[in-house]
Structures are given as C-alpha cells and as structure tokens.
Amino acid sequence: MALLVHILACAFGLGSWVAVNGLWVELPLIVNTLPEGWDLPSYLTVIIQLANLGPLLVTLMHKLCPGRLKERVVIYFILSIGVIACILLAFFWDKTTIVAGAPHSTAFFIITFFLSLVDCTSSVTFLPFMMQLPAKYITTLFIGEGLSGFIPGVVALTQGVGIAKCVNSSQSTGNQTWTIHTEYLPPNFSPRVFFFFLSAMMCISLAAFIALNRLPRTYELSAENLIPETVASVSSGLDNPGLEKDTEDVKGQGEGKTQSTPLLASHRHSVYQLTFIYVLVLWINAATNGLLPSVQTFSCMPYGNLAYHLSAALSSVANPLACTVAMFLQNRSLVFLGVLTMLGTGFGSYNMAMAALSPCPLFQGSVLGETIIVLSWLFFTGTLTYVKVMVGVILRDRSHNALVWCGAAAQIGSLVGSITMFPLVNVYQLFKPGDLCNTKCP
Template identity: 75%
Template sequence: MALLVHLLAAAFGMGSWMAVNGLWVELPLIVNTLPEGWDLPSYLTVIIQLANVGPLLVTLMHKLRPGYLREAAVIYAILTIGVLACVLLAFFWRVTTVVGRAPHSTAFFIITFFLSLVDCTSSVTFLPFMSGLPAKYITTYFIGEGLSGFVPGLVALAQGVGMASCVNTTGNATQNLTGVGEEWMLQTQYLPPNFSPEVFFSFLAAMMCVSLAAFIALKRLPRVSFDLAADTLVPELSASAPTGLDNPGLEPDGGSPLQHQTKEKNRNQPVVANSNFSVYELGFIYFLVVWVNMAANGLLPSVQTYSCMPYGNLAYHLSAALSSVANPVACIVAMFFPNRSLLFLGVLGVLGTAFGSYNMAMAALSPCPLLQSSPVGLAIIVLSWVFFTGAFCYVKVMIGVILRDKSHSALVWCGAASQLGSLVGSVTMFPLVNTYKLFKSGDFCNTKCPL
C-alpha cells in the first residue's frame, strides 16, 4: 500500500508543470508553422505571466474569505481544465485568425493561457493538499514534480526534429537582358519528425489524465491506508524546485504552506547552516533571486529561437529538450550535493550569467552567429543552454533552502522577488523582440553569412 501511495504522489506531482514544459520542448517543431515564427517564445513568456492571475485569485480568496474555496474542488477544476486544454491544443494549435491585418495564432495563445493557468495555480493548491500526507510521500511528490520537466524532454528527444533540406524551386518568369528566363531559388523543406505535434499534445493530455486519476485515488484512499511512520524530509528535499524552462512565470519555491508546516514538524533535525545573515548578505540573496528568475524565465527564453535556429532546427530541438531534462537533474544534484555557501552560489550565478550572455550574444548576431556552419558551433550553443539552465536551477533551489530555514516571511519575499524578476524579464523582452525588431530571423537556405 505504501508503494501505491508513492506512485500516486509522483503521478500527481507530474501534473504540476507538465503542460507548460511540454509546450516549451515542442516549440522547435511548431515555430516554423505558426505565423509568429521566431517571435513565438516571446509571446509565450508574457502569456504565462498573465496566467499568474490564477494563484493570485486563490491566495486572495484564502485571505478574504477563509474556508470559502474548497481545496479539493479547485484541484479537480484545474486538472480537468488541463486535460481539456491539452485535447483542444492537439486539434486547434494550427488555427489562426487575422488580428491587426496580420494572421496570429489566437487559438494557440488562448489554450496556452489556460494551460499556464493550470500550472501556475498548482503551486498554491497541490502542495497544501500534500501537506496532509506523511513527509515521505511529499518527497515523492517533489520527485514527480521534477519528472514533469524530465518526461516531456525525453519524449521530445524520441520525437526527433524535422531535419531541413534545401530544394531548388522555380519562381515566376522574369524578363532580363538576355530574354525571358526562369528565376531559381532555394526553399527550405523540413522532413517530418517521428511523430507529429498532435500526437505529442495528446500525450500531454494523457499525462494530465494520469495526474487527475492519481489525485482522485489519493482522495479516496482511507486514511488508515497511509503509513504514518515518523519519517521526515531532509532539509534539502523539502524545498520545491522549479521545473522546466520551467515555467517562465510563477516559481513553486516561493514559500508554500507545506514548506512551513514541514519546518515545524522537523524541529528535531540539526540545523545545517546558520540562518542569520547581515543586511548585505540578504540583499545579495534577493538580488540573486531577482536576477536568476529574470534571466531564466524572461530574458533568455524570449530569444532562444534567435540564438539556436541559425544553427538549424536540430540545435533548437536539442537545446529545448536537453534544457528541460537538465533542470530536474540540477535539482537532484542540489538535493544530494547541497552547498549553501553564498560565495559558491555567487560564482555559480556568474557562470550561469556567462552562458546566458553567450546565448544572448548569438541571438543578437542572428541570423549569422559565430561558427554558424560548423558542428562545433551547434555543440557549443546546445551545451551553453544546458549549462545555463542547470546552473541557475541549482542556485534557485539552494536559495529556497536557505530562506526556508530563515523564516516564513523570507520565503514570502523570495516568491515575490521571483515573480518580480520573471515579470520584468518577459515584459522587457517583448517590445524589443516584437516592436523594435532588434533580433533578426533568417532562412536556413537563403541567408548568406560571411565565412
């Protein structure tokens, strides 16, 4: 029975960020189909920020009308919305409408908003529900939360990417000095992946159904079925780690009720680090929180297409999928090899910033970045995105652990700083990408770059 509860807790946790992480790893296959093209990620970062209205409303209702919202009813609602939205996405992701004399992916954007609403709201509903279970099952829930980024990344790798080939096509007849001739041009054609985006979105719907079924089973299991042994979480495991290019939006490590209750239950555990910091140290910690979330959830995701697509679809596909896998891997590393040294976290933040700066520089040089035609350039940009994601994820997890041990209010301010950084990053990049057009897209076959 204990094994069954562990499996159900992990399956329930997978539903927390599955949909949004799935969208990000699928972008390399749909960015060439939807009319926004390379600007598509910048739209998604803003849409996900708007979806934070969900947890805001839930929090306000708990404050203004305590007991009015039933926790189980809210979870049933958001998981059901998640299943329906994934199903609709599989059928309507290609549908466009004309807005402002230009076609836009209105169906994709609307469905993405509801998927983001589900995942953002899960941060303030799933964890309080899990707080009613013994601590060892909460550990399993966090493993499932990490799998919500890991599993879509693996499926995307299995899906493969439509490799590009350049085909000569004949244009309209033109009149030139030698007479009438045919104008030849190269056209980029993408080979189909191993399975279509529709199948991938159907897989996301199935996984959301699994999460919903797991929640129903957890609700129906009698309390006597739970093993009430006095197992407790180690401090490093009790901090929720973000998942997936995670959500470029609400971070689930921003001070959940579960974390505070777990802290109260584990008073008998030794304190592993001094939680008393000077004003300057706290200022540095919160600066790291703002900067890491600004870069990882707003600035860089908005231009990932521009930094990767000039190297080909394969580069974008691998950077998106492997970054999604690297995120939970970095969280696991933080769990088993924690380092609370502010100096170490600062150095790691500088390294992550260096990788992010390289990614941003390649986006600024688009469509002719460094080593564009070399396999070395492709390998460097993919590894740079993976290390950027992994380094910043480790920093976010360890800062969450440090602030959790300090106080409840410290975690609250951590969540606020996370949201501030994500919001500023996404709002800053949107006009730069879509209004001022500071980043240039190119064509794989027809863009001529100097050697």
C-alpha cells in the same frame, strides 16, 4: 509505502509545468505553421505571465484570509482545467482568425493562457501542499517538475519536430537560375497526437494527487509531520528575524496533548540572507522563464533546426538531472549558491549574445558552434535549476508562508523578464531571424 509516496509525489509534480514545457519543445514545429513565426516565443512568454493572475489571487488570499484557502481544492480545480485545456488544444491549436487585418493564432493563445494559469498557480499551491509531507519528498516533487519538461522533450525527439533540409529549385527567366529554399520534413506524428499525450500526463498528475490525499493519515500525512508556522508571514520574518519562536505547540493526532517541536538553528537566517535568497528566486525565474526563452529561436535557429531541437530537448533533460543531483548532493551554502547562479548567468549571457548576433552568430555553420550553443543552454538550465531546488529546500524548512512567497517571487521574476523582452523582440525588433538556407554571413 515510502517508495509509493515518492512515486506519487513525482507523478504529482508532472502536472506543474508539463503543458507549458510541452509547448516549448513543440515550438520547432509550431513556429513553421502558425502566422507569428519566430516571434511566437515572445508572445508565449507574455501570455504565460499574464496568467500570474492565478498565483496573485492565491497569494492575496493567504495574506488577507490566512488559513481559509485550501490548497487541496485549488489543486483539484487547476488540474481539471489543465486536462480540459490540453484536449481543446489538440483540436484548435492551428485555428487562426483575422485581427487588425492580419491572421493570428487566437485559439492557440487563449488555450495557452488557461494552461499557463494552471502551471503558474501550481507554483504557489503544490509546494505548500507538500508541507504535509517530510522534507525528503520536496526534492521528489522537483524531480517530477523536471520530468514535466524532460518527458515531452523525449516525445518531441521521437516526433522529429522541425527537421529541415535545403532543396534546390529552379526558375526560368530567360536564363535558368538556381535558388535554394528550406523544406521542412513531416513529423512522425501530428501535433494533435502530441497534445493528447500532454492531456494524458495531466491526467496522471491529477490521479497521483487524488492518491496522495487518500493515503492513510496515520502514515505520512499526519499532523506531526507539519512544519510549525513560526511567523505570520515571510515579510514579518524579514522585518523581525529575531522574533521567531524557538518552539511551537502542535496538536498530536487523536490526543488532547501538545508537543513541542523545536526549530533547528540552522534553519534561521538573517534579514540580509533572506533578502539574498528571494533575490536569487526573482533573478533565476526572470532568466529561465522570461528573458532567455523569448530569444531561444534567435540564438539556436541560425545554427540549424537540429541545434534548436537539441537545445530545447536537452535543456529539459538538465532540469530533472539537476533535481536528482540536489537530492543526493545538497549544499545549502548561500555563497556556493550565489557562485552557481553567476555561472548559470554566464551561460545565459552567451545565449543572449548569440541571439543578438542573429542571423550570423559566432561559429555559425560549424559543428563547434552547434555544440557550444546546445551545451550552453544545457548548463544554463542545469545550474540555475539546482539553485532553484536548494532555495526551495531552504525555505521549506523555514515555514509554509516562506514557500508561498517563494512561489510568488518566482512568478514576479518571470513576469518582469517576459515583459522586458516582449517590446525588444516584437516592437523594436532588435533580434533578427535568418533563413537557414539563404542567409549569407561573412
């Protein structure tokens, strides 16, 4: 039964970010088709963050009407929307309309908003729902969340998206001159098939959630496994860390008696430690969901489509790998997590610097340059994902509200990161695209 719950929790986690992750790994193909081109990632980051309307409403409901909002109902609703939106994306992803005299991917943007609404809202509903299960299943959920990027990445590799070659072409203007242009090879299967695959993964997540709700209440979903609410909210815990209760009565199932469930002393943190934890959440999500994704094309494409493809796909591998490591090698030391965050930030800084140097980054045209940029994206994702998982485990052991506010902080960080990058990419155009075959660098 424990193995079954692990499988269901992992499958449930697939629906958390599978749609948005699927869009990112498909970008090497999409950017060459849709009119926005290389600027498309920055549009996506802003659209994804506009979908924070969902988690904002959920968080406000928890704050203003505590206990009235049922995560179960919200999850049913958003997963159903996710299935429908993925199916619509398969049919309308390449449809364009004229806006302000220029073609834009209106249908793609609207459907992406609803997919993002699903994924963003999962940040403040999936984790609180998992409070009904023992802590060991939290890490399994994070593994499923990581697989929501890894599996689409593997499928995209099979698809062969965005693979290009340089082809000689001639033009006759008196004397014959030779020019080189980029020619993109057709994928092994169309984006429509890929988006139908995303629909299937959303269906699997929905089915796993239904199964989790139908597990015998006497096994893992019994009231005895719930972590008691020791504080009314995270903010009250921050203001009065010394007022946390050491014990709280929880009703036993089928009995009128109450039992005392002590909080472990190791789960207490000072106001400064809690502040540090939530700052980590804000920064990590700002970097991984807003700042760096907006410029991934600029940091990788100058090294070639293969480097871009591998960085997108292998970064998705780093996510579940980091979650698996966190399952067996847990380190809750805030000092260690801080150092690991600085290391991940260093890799992210290199990626940002290469994007700023586009179209002529360091070691362009060499195997060394391609290897470094792919590994930098890999370690950037892996290190910060490990910190993200461990922070989730720490806050899970604190209270239900701590996880709700963790999800809210994650979305705020993502929003700030994307809003910061959008004008830099699209208005001030600080990042310059380059032609794979015609860019001349010193």
